[in-house]
Amino acid sequence: MTRREALLLTKNGFGGLALMSLMGSLGCSQVKPGNIIKKLGPQLNLPHFAPKARSIIFLYMDGGVSQVDSFDYKPRLEKENGQNPYDKFKVEATQFNNIGTILKSPWGFNQYGECGMWVSDLFPNIATCVDDIALVRSMVSDFPEHTNANYFLHTGHGLQGRPSMGAWINYGLGSDNQDLPGYVVLDGGLIPPGGLDNFKSGFLPANYQASILKPGKTPIPNVSPGEPSKDIQKSKLDLIRQMDSSFVGKIGHEDEVEAAINNYELAYRMQTSVPELTELLGESKLTKKLYGIDSSNPHLAGYATQCLMARRLVERGVRFIELTCPRVEADRWDQHTGLVDGHERNAHAVDQPVAALLKDLKSRGLLETTLVVFAGEFGRTPFAQGKDGRDHNPSAFSIWLAGAGIKGGTIYGMTDEYGYRVVDKSTSIHDLHATMLHLLGVDHEHLTFRFSGRDIRLTDVHGHVIKDILV
């Protein structure tokens, strides 16, 4: 039985179920969106096995962090600084093709933790967490250009229109919280190239797409009801529900209308859950300070708030949370020029909050069930673009994972002596996705949706779980 057939069996389809849920939510509901899907699609017998992670926090590093300036230490660049890269290795065309000389990292590197991981001075705080981190130095992407690379990182496909990883996960597992959307993007200020399509649900039903929360006192406009009492609004919603129920009956099954009905249910509950979430009630001064919310740098303070909010979302059972980067006084991590200034500003804004997030999650026992991923869409060249920039490099970059099911202190994969190309354990975006799903208890080959005559999955026809970084 397909999902669609299952829908037809219930008199009003999905909307009917959603309406039941809506009624319930105003009284006492046990129906969760995840459960609905589970009932409808026997092929989605999820989870496939015991999950390690309950939630994922995806720290998206917009623009492409330079691996040789952060986590992939290359002493040879220092020795050969200023020399012609064409004399050293085969240089691929880059996006801007303004290829300069070999450029050593402007930052010093030190070894940290018991594992002795090399980390540059860009990330003094994250460096203190290395024993919880599995570093993958052998990432590759298929695309040298932001928009395609972003779609690839977010949807497993380089062109617009596929469901985002967060949407897949919600489709598969639903949310453990009925009062908040299961897939939340905390908008730090920068929407990545490729736009909101990075967070959409593609051909999956529309309610799996991300809800975007902006920073600030009221993260979502119109979240406060105008009625003098809750009951008055509830009575209106009852009427709306009745009318919608007849409407769905009249037009026959229609995904979009049903999704819109669902949406009211969620909106209703968000009226209380969102302010409660974002006002950071109950957070101690110490916690806020740990994250850096008191910082005089507004970008650091802003990202700190987002990180703390991410932890609160995890506590509330939200399945997938992505943080976008703050808009610092330089470009995103995309330093075609001015590497030192741009990377320093970006790093400074995220370093303390990210480290605090890891420590805070750990101290609350949440890191055991939360996977934290720190990744950009590609890396940067070891040679300069012009004088003081680095161009895009999809042939090698570093990401790291921490938390649920991750073997801390692992260093996985290797690049050549310049950090230009991967030489060992090449790891694709599909592998990353497969690993993320694996930790959620999902076999990436069996989370599928029939579209265009094909059973499509997040990892397309690719992907291997990166077993070596798992506990």
Added chain:
Amino acid sequence: MFRITPYTQRHAPAPPGSRLAITFFILYLAYACGPRPTELDLPDTISFNFDIRPILSNNCYVCHGPDSSTRQADFRLDLRHSATRRLDDGSKAISPGNWKKSVLISRVTSSDLEFMMPPPEMKRHLSEREIALLKRWIDEGAKWEPYWAFIPPVKPQVPEVRENQYVSNDIDNFIISKLADHQLIPAKVIDKPGLARRLAFTLTGLPPEPEMVSSFVNNNSPGAYEAQVDHYLESQHFGEQWARHWMDLVRYADTRGHEFDYTIIGAWRYRDYLIRAFNNDVPYDQLVKEHLAGDLLETPRLNVTEGFNESVIGTAFFCLSEGKHSPVDLRIDQAERIDNIIDVTSKTFQALTVACAKCHDHKFDPIPTTDYYSLYGIVESTRFTLTQAGFDNDDQLVFDSLKKDHNDIRKYIVKNVSDYTRVDLPLRELMQFQGPHRIIGDFRDGSLNGWIPDGNAFTNSLGQPIIKGNQLIGLHSGKASSKVMGKGLFGVLRSPGFVITEDSMLFRAAGKNSIVRVIIDNFQLIQDPIYGQLQTHIKSDDLQDYRIDLSMWKGHHAYIELLVGDYRRRKDKGFHEYDLDPQAWLEVEYVIAYDNSFTESIPDMKGLNTNKLLSELMLAWEEEKATPKEITRLNLWFSNNKPFISGLNQWQKKQERRALALYDSSFVVGVTDGDHIQSPVFLRGSLSNLSQVKAPHRFLTAVSDTTQVFQDRGSGRLELAKKISDPKNPLTGRVLVNRLWHHVFGRGIVETVDNFGVQGKIPSHPQLLDYLALKFINEGWSVKKIIRYMVLSQTFQRITEPSQTSLANDPDNLLLQHYPVRRINAESLRDAVLATSGRLDKSMYGPPIPMHLTEFLKGRGRPKHSGPIDGAGRRSVYQALNRNFLPPMMLAFDMPVPFSTFGRRNVSNVPSQSLTMLNSPFIAEQASIWASQLLKEPYSFEERINMIYMQAFSRQPLDHEVEQARGFFDEQKNLLENEVAINRMEFELWKSYCHSIYNSKEFIFLI
């Protein structure tokens, strides 16, 4: 097995009479089980375009396609001669007629890692069906076809359909025959109220007025529906709806975004132009020409009632991009601007993603980079300008007579100056420039020196009489002058383009509230800190020297612009507003560029005597033939003799009055032609890596029947416009009817309405697409006629409920067995809220209503004042679209962010939609207004419910719905008892009810 998807549908011509299919269908009904075709479900006839190319494109073209930079083994599969040639080892990839001899097949079926294709690292495998298709196609001769979208449409045979009851016009034949192929029968026709609602929303974006619905329901004559259709086609709201659709294509906004969100001057006049054009059904080919070359048309289209030039407003299309404030690199900024124009132009008119060919040949479509840079050169040869939008026919007549009177006054003066002395005053030489210099413009000789005027003001002042009272006190020397005919006249004078090679520029100018600008790389948004000095404000009655340091921009393309009026920061309006003072004028004597040492020489006063009679000189002057030297000489004479001539004063005053009457401060952005610039190819898109050879101006080589280079020595935009609006262009007609179809039926025949290229979707009904495109072109490119034809089809009139078979065989309804349910788009939803509450102000046109600012809308460039929360009750199309402060309700409901062409909007489903409808002050306010309207007259409860249903849903309520309302009122009454005063109770109850109605899905979705 019968699932229809855009990739696997069959495009075989319908079997003769489709009887076979109908028979199958009956069998199908009888046994509730369709006929089983061969296991792989191959079509009867294999089409290269629709069956084979998608396989090759998706799997092979990255390495064996049009892009030479990634091509492997020098082998192409996009060209037949390459694919079928004998390879080095003697084999053939494709051996037409025999798949067994075709290495392509052995490779795609091989599991040998060395041999298999696509190579293992691509992790792509052809499906069994794809392999079977390839085999049969090779066996049938491996016929290649040019890409379908580049083959001109051919009039298809209209499929015969037996069941006439399903047919209103030929559209239905195409739809039904295809339905029959898939064992589907069309859904029944919707009830009249539903149809009235669907029609009104589709054509006007507004709900039907309840009276219209009633009259339609009560009209049983056969022409009743047609009358409804014609009513809405003639409605003024038709233009508003279709202009808004068009605005999605051209990334319309009122401001430029980036840091300070500068105003795009008069963008809204372009919006009004669109509304008028759609309402007047301006032929589409004309609209295309006006967008691309409205400033160059030999006979511009004049506004029907007011006589102003409509055509030129179309060119605002070029100016709607984002605009950067103080870009670091002007060339990159220019490249980005041009890229956006190429992107939007190629997508809007041709549904091709030409911008993909910026850095490399298009990976999938036959669009080489040289095509991109041909278009680049065309845009680079185009300059941005302001156009005086309100200057109409009458104004032109006044201006012409003003000009004539200026000529006539010379006769009058000559007649009255009766002194015939022989004059032998010395001739004064014109001043000479010493030292190395280059003349950019020298107007002392009486000409405009090859500079190009726009607007009416600029002419050379040489010899113009200087009158004081009734006395002639002298003659003007030669200058480019805006005030010969009067002050406050609009005009721009632009130099030919040049490359900056000198450190400095010097010019001599006088004027009032006007500017001289150096436009570098077509960069217009001149602003401090980096660029402020490129703009000189002229505020002096006497000629003065101005020097500008250009050393920073050596090597850049530039031109000089003399502009009457001024760009400046205005307190009430923000940055970069253009302002024409009624007293503004500008005169420039010369502009030169020079390095370091440079001096002006004192003119040599040594006389060259002349033997001419004063009368001879006067005659030459009267006939406007006097040389600058002679004018100087006459002038000297006048300075000593200053003749009194009665009537001069009166004449002068009259001229000033008439010039003042021409003052008009309505402006709109647009373009004008510059020099002919051909662009080199930027190798891999890099500005620092340019090809030696330049790309000549011409149209896309894949689309144009000839690859001929444009003849025009300017931008070539008119030729470009003609290529696109050519009835023989294979794309233009198809692309437009497909866009219209998308809006009428919810999905284009080609679903990817902005991409007809190889990576777009292939048409669900190719023959219908061609049929409509040809009908559209042959019937004069009339948008209204073709929309009329679409909505008159029965396919438009079907219910939304799918049959079981349709759900099973065609779950996405690509075959249109039933009509799709659609969410009403953002603008229409807001308009419908206003229409039902009674707040809708139907007035048309005019400056945008400033947006309502909330605490969420912050940042630089924020407008000083917030607009009304209800947008003054005006339709959404008239609301301001400030790029950095786009209206949240519109965004929540998927209005696209205006940066590129969006022919197809997303339909998302996010809580902000529900929250807007539930909690936004705007919706609450409209519910109040609606309630007050209902309470104005002493209607009964049932009457009011009835009115609400008619207004909101265009139908009568059912009995149980009236009861439902009653129950709601009782419940609310109890709840509100403690909250509101008793005299407000009635109002609050109706408000609550109306508020709920706004939130019902029947209000938000169109069926």
